[in-house]
Amino acid sequence: MKIDLNAMGDRELYAHGEAVMEAIKKRMFQAGFRAAKQAHRKLAGMNSKKSAQARRDEIVEQAKADVEKLSNYGDGVRYETGTGSFATCNVEFVVNRDKRTVVALLKGVRTGNVYARGIAKAASDDCFNVHIGKAIALRRALGLAVPDEYLNAPQPTEVRVGDVVYGKYSEAYYQLWCEDEIGDVSYEVKIKEIADGKYRYVGGGYDFIDDADLTIIDDSREEVGE
Template identity: 75%
Template structure:
C-alpha cells in the first residue's frame, strides 16, 4: 500500500502576528492535527501550528502518477532554470518512457523526477464555516476548468503549428497531442459537471465555529483540572485562580509550599473577544507554570449561538426608547444575562426580554458557570 501523507497550503492569516502571515501559498508537511489547528513541520524550525480555517489540507500518496492525476511538488529539484518549486501542483500529461515513475507536465520542457512529487488523492477544504464551503468548492472547480482550458489551448496551438509548418508527417507527435486534447476535454467536462452539481453531499462534515469553541472550552476545563491535580499530587505548587469579570481577566498564582516564592500568569480578553473564564484559567495557569499555551486557547472562534447563562450586550432601538422613556435619549445599551430561552423570547435575569427574531445581541461572556450541564 502506498504511503499516505498530509500537507497544508497556507491560504490566509486570520490572526495578526501569526508566524505564517508572510508565508501565504507555502506548503508544509503535517505532523498531527486536531479539530482547531494543524501542527506542521517547518524544517529546522521544528513544529508550528496553523489554524485550520487558514489552511488547505492536501492528502497525498507516494507512488508513480498516472496520466491525468494531479501531483504535488514536495522536493523541487528542477533541471537548469525550469520554472517550478516546492508546493506547485501539476497534472501528469504523459509518462517519461525511460523512467516509468517520472512524468512530463505541460509547460515544463523536461521530466519531473519521481523523487520530486507525490500524487494528490484528496483535498480537504479548510475555509471556516460550512456556509462558505459550497462556494469554495465551486470556485476551485472553476479554477480547475480555467487551467484545463488554457492547457487545451496550448495543445491545439501546437497541433496547428505542426500543420502550418509541414510536420504533419510526425504522426506519433500529432497523435500524442490529439490524445492529450481529448483527455483535457474530458477533464473540462468533469469540472463543468461538478460546478453544475455544486458541493457534493458526501463531502466531509466540517464543524461550525460554535462546535469548535465548545470543544476548546471543554479542553480548557480538563486542562486546568489536570494541572491542579498534578500539583497537589506532586506538591510542587499551591495554585489559586482569581477572576476579575469587570476587567475580563484571570490571574493564576502558583506558590511554592512553605515558601514566599510565587509565579504569576495573567489572561485578559481583548475588547472585541468574548470572555470565557475556563479558557482564561487555562491560559493564566499555563503562563504561571511556565508552560506553553496552545494556539487554540489564544485563537478560539467567537461564539455564534446565544445560550442560557450567556451575558449579552444589546441596544434598544431609538423608537423603543422614545416610547418608554421620558428623558432625553442617552445610553441605550444594556448588558444582561440570559435566564431562559422560551416562547420565542430571550428572557433575562432580573426581568425583561427580547424577541429572538428581533434581537441584535452580542455575546460578551459565555462562561456559563453555575448552569446545569456546564
C-alpha cells in the same frame, strides 16, 4: 397584445400550447435554480455558524480538562523556586470580569508565598470565557506554551442560558418607553431562559428572539454547570 385562441386552427393552437408549456418549464427551472442557490447559501451560513460554535465548545472543554490536569486534579503542583528547590503549591485563580482578566497564582502550601503568576486578558472585541482564561493563565504561570486554539478560539454564535449578552435598544423604543432624554441605550444582561420565542433575562425583562440584536460577551456559564 390579446391572443384569440378561438380564432386559431388546431395546428396553430397546438404550436402555441407547446411554446407556452416550454416557457412554463423554463420559468419553473429558473425559479427552482434560484431557490436552490438561496437554500444552499443559507445552509452554508448555518453550517459555518454551527462549526464555529462546535469548535469553541471543544476548546472550552479542552481548557477545563487542561486546568484540572495541570493542577493535579486540585492536589497542587510542584514548582521549582529558582534556588534549586521545589515547593508544593496550590493553584489560585483571581477572576476580574470587569477587566476581562484571569490571574493564576502558584502559592506555597507551607509558606503561603506566591512563587509564580500568569495572566490572561481577553481582547476588547473577544468574548470572555473564564475556562479558557484559566488555562492560559495557568500555563503561563508554569512556564508552559499556550496552545494557539486558546488564543484564537472562534467567537460564539449561539446564545445560551447563562450567557452574558450586550444589546442596544432602538431609538424609537427608547423614546416610546422613556420620558428622559435619550442617553445610553445599551444594556448588558444575563440569559435566564430561552423559551416561547423569547430571551428572558436575569432580573426581569426579555427580548423576542427574532428581533433581538445581541452580542455574547461572556459565555463562561459557571452557574449553570456549563
